[in-house]
Amino acid sequence: MNMNVPHLHLLLNHIPTIGGAAALVLLIIAFVRKSDDLKRIALEATYVVALFTFPAYLSGVGAQQTLLEMPDISQLFVDAHWTAALWTFVLMQLAGALSWLALWKWRRTSAWPTTMVAVVFVFSALSFVTAARTANLGGEIRHPEIIVDAQAAADTEAAPEAAPEGAATEAPPEAEVGWLTGRGLGKAYMDRNWMWPASEALHFMGLWLILGVILLVNMRLLGFMRTAPYSAFHRLLPWAALGLAINVVTGMMFVTGTPEQYGANISFLWKIIFLMVAGLNLLYITVFEGPWHHAQAGQDPPIRVKIAGATAIVSWLLVMYFGRMLPFLGNAF
Amino acid sequence: MDPFLESLQQSAFARFVGESGSLLGYPTILFLHTLGLGTVAGVNAAVALRVLGFGRSVPIEPLDRLFPIMWFGFVVSALSGLALLVTDPVTRLHQTVFYVKLILVALAVVNMQMMRSRIFRSPAVSDGALPSNARTLAMASLVLWIGATTAGRLIAYI
Numbered sequence: 486m487n488m489n490v491p492h493l494h495l496l497l498n499h500i501p502t503i504g505g506a507a508a509l510v511l512l513i514i515a516f517v518r519k520s521d522d523l524k525r526i527a528l529e530a531t532y533v534v535a536l537f538t539f540p541a542y543l544s545g546v547g548a549q550q551t552l553l554e555m556p557d558i559s560q561l562f563v564d565a566h567w568t569a570a571l572w573t574f575v576l577m578q579l580a581g582a583l584s585w586l587a588l589w590k591w592r593r594t595s596a597w598p599t600t601m602v603a604v605v606f607v608f609s610a611l612s613f614v615t616a617a618r619t620a621n622l623g624g625e626i627r628h629p630e631i632i633v634d635a636q637a638a639a640d641t642e643a644a645p646e647a648a649p650e651g652a653a654t655e656a657p658p659e660a661e662v663g664w665l666t667g668r669g670l671g672k673a674y675m676d677r678n679w680m681w682p683a684s685e686a687l688h689f690m691g692l693w694l695i696l697g698v699i700l701l702v703n704m705r706l707l708g709f710m711r712t713a714p715y716s717a718f719h720r721l722l723p724w725a726a727l728g729l730a731i732n733v734v735t736g737m738m739f740v741t742g743t744p745e746q747y748g749a750n751i752s753f754l755w756k757i758i759f760l761m762v763a764g765l766n767l768l769y770i771t772v773f774e775g776p777w778h779h780a781q782a783g784q785d786p787p788i789r790v791k792i793a794g795a796t797a798i799v800s801w802l803l804v805m806y807f808g809r810m811l812p813f814l815g816n817a818f
Numbered sequence: 819m820d821p822f823l824e825s826l827q828q829s830a831f832a833r834f835v836g837e838s839g840s841l842l843g844y845p846t847i848l849f850l851h852t853l854g855l856g857t858v859a860g861v862n863a864a865v866a867l868r869v870l871g872f873g874r875s876v877p878i879e880p881l882d883r884l885f886p887i888m889w890f891g892f893v894v895s896a897l898s899g900l901a902l903l904v905t906d907p908v909t910r911l912h913q914t915v916f917y918v919k920l921i922l923v924a925l926a927v928v929n930m931q932m933m934r935s936r937i938f939r940s941p942a943v944s945d946g947a948l949p950s951n952a953r954t955l956a957m958a959s960l961v962l963w964i965g966a967t968t969a970g971r972l973i974a975y976i
Contacts (some may be wrong), residue, residue, distance in 0.1 A: 686971040689855070690964060697860020698867075701884065710880040720873035721864065802853070809852050813845040 490547035490749065497541040498623065501577055502616045504534040509609045516606075524597060528584040529768060531609055535581020536764040540757055542574045545623075546740055547748035552626065562626045567667035569619035571741070576612035580605050582730060588772045589722060671741040681742070684735040691735065692805060694728030699801050706776055706794030708785045715780035722771060729767075743817075750815030756807035763800040769793055823907045836905030847901045854895025855970070858888045859963040862930050866956035869937060869948065878946055882938040885930075892927060915976045919969035926962035929955060 508530035515523035549567065552558045587601045664673040674680055698721050704710060705718045740747050747753045770776050770793055780786040786794070811817035826832060835843045861884050868876050903910055910916050933955045940949055 682971060682975045686968040689852075689967045689971060692852070693856045693860035693963070693967070694863060695860070696856040697862070697864035700857070700861055700887070701864040704884075709883065710877075712880060713875060713877050717873060717875035717877075720875065721867060724864070724867055724872065805852060805856065806849055809849045810845060813841060 490544055491551050494541070494544035494548040497537070497544050498620065500534060500537040500541050501573060501612070502620050504530070504537065505577060505609065505613055505616050508534050509606075509613050512602075512606055512609060521597065524602065525588070525591065525772070528588050528602070528605065529772070531584040531605060532581045532588070532768055533765070535577045535584070536761060538574055538577045538581075539760065542570055543740065543747065543753075543757060545570055546744045550745060550748040558626065562622065564666060564668050566619060566622040566626055568665075569615055569622050571667045571670070573612050573615040573619045574737075576608050576615060578733065580608035580612055582726070583608065585726060585768070585771065586723070588768075589719075589726075592772050592777060593716070593719070667741060671744070674738055674742040680738070684738055688732055688735040688739075691728040691730075691732035692808075695725050695732070695801060696805065698722070698725035698728065699797050703770070703794035703797045706770065706780060706786055706797075707791050711783055711785060714782045714784075715776050715786070719771070719777070722767075725767075746811070746815075746817040750811060750817055752807045752810040752813070752815035753817070755814075756804055756811070759800050759803040759807065763797065763804055766793060766797045766800055770797060820908070823911070826904045826907055829904065831901075832904040835901050844902075844905070847898045850894055850898040851902060854891045854893070854898060855967070857891025858895060858930075859891075859926075859967065861888050861891065862926070862933075862959050863963060865933070866959045869933070869952050869956035878938065878948070879943050882934065882943075885934050885938070888930060910973070913973060913976065915969050915972050919966055919973065922962055922966035922969055926959060926966055929958050929962055933959060 508527055511523060511527035511530055514520075515527050545567070549563050552563060553560060583601055583605045587598050587605060590596075590598045590601070663669050702718045702721055702725070705713070705715050710718075775790045776786070776793060779790055807814070834840070835847055838844075865881050865884060867873070868878070868881065933952075936949050936955065937943065937952050940947075942949070
């Protein structure tokens with residue numbers, strides 16, 4: 486498994502770069518054409534790209550552990566790439582979260598929250614810039630031939646011979662690592678020893694908020710509590726999204742603080758796989774026509790909608806299961 | 819060491835849960851505890867949010883059917899919690915935060931049952947009417963579950 490992580494990262498990192506650019510172009514065309522249909526597709530695409538930015542970013546966290554064991558890899562270059570990736574991840578998630586909220590509002594009111602969509606555009610555009618920078622810095626880790634600054638390239642290549650311990654290419658001492666970098670943020674987080682338990686407590690609250698709201702909402706899709714239409718239950722979805730937001734922030738802090746626990750953890754891989762399933766399902770039950778139109782008051786939804794409801798519950802339970810199994814199936818403490 | 823607690827800790831069951839290294843032992847019990855907590859606190863919180871006025875068009879009356887699910891979550895959590903307790907009863911029973919958690923859980927469960935009887939089983943529920951203390955009960959359930967979760971997590975640290 487460990488062997489495949491860098492390769493996986495090389496495949497997945499095209500999602501935030503190429504995918505993010507495609508979603509941004511779609512949104513621009515939607516503005517120019519004043520097309521509501523295109524706007525919806527662009528926001529859905531932004532959400533999906535944000536979702537798959539998780540495995541792109543996290544496989545990078547895994548890949549760096551494999552890479553840093555190699556003699557000719559510069560930690561300075563890896564760290565620069567990591568920091569740029571972290572910024573891209575944050576901007577992409579903000580764009581994705583606001584896209585979801587805009588889609589949720591549009592589903593309810595059939596009108597676009599104009600300001601929110603404009604802010605999605607701003608975050609998407611910014612993340613396009615940082616994604617391009619991240620890709621560039623990532624390429625430099627393994628491809629010295631593309632580095633324009635010849636001296637920097639020479640330094641990287643010469644380093645292993647000059648200093649067998651790799652001292653010249655090590656990250657600067659702790660004091661010099663700014664906290665707004667991947668490694669620095671992780672260190673600042675781990676240095677405050679109350680932060681880990683506090684994040685865990687929050688992570689559990691996020692967990693029950695997601696599970697409770699998802700159970701309630703999707704029981705309607707399974708045909709329970711049929712007197713009310715699904716649209717009534719749909720109103721509660723932002724509370725599940727709030728739980729998800731809490732858990733994304735706290736969860737990413739766990740990974741940033743102790744990347745070695747997650748990089749090659751098989752349980753974490755499964756957790757992220759089912760998070761993708763749950764995330765795609767969340768998009769379906771938020772905006773797609775099936776749940777919205779075929780679970781009217783008194784109506785027993787068709788089988789495909791029931792499958793979506795069951796998928797929501799099962800996939801979130803599996804996210805929870807593999808999260809709980811991180812120390813047992815995998816190597817987290 | 820209390821001989822009773824010691825015999826508990828040395829029992830075949832406690833040793834299976836705590837020391838066997840089987841995936842069906844400690845890991846599964848811990849998962850069940852999380853599942854139970856997630857179900858009882860989560861569904862209770864979702865219902866409390868509705869009582870607080872989010873999703874007003876969700877009718878109150880059919881939500882009464884969710885209470886057995888909450889109780890299921892509570893029972894799973896309580897049983898798995900007992901199983902976890904017997905693996906290390908001496909440490910746990912000397913931790914203040916453990917008792918804080920138990921008290922908060924007890925209050926949360928009493929509050930949950932009060933929500934059921936006062937709101938969901940009240941004669942006025944079929945008109946969608948909420949009693950005057952409905953919001954207080956709903957707020958209390960959110961606060962108590964947040965407190966119980968925090969205290970529960972701190973057991974591993976304090």
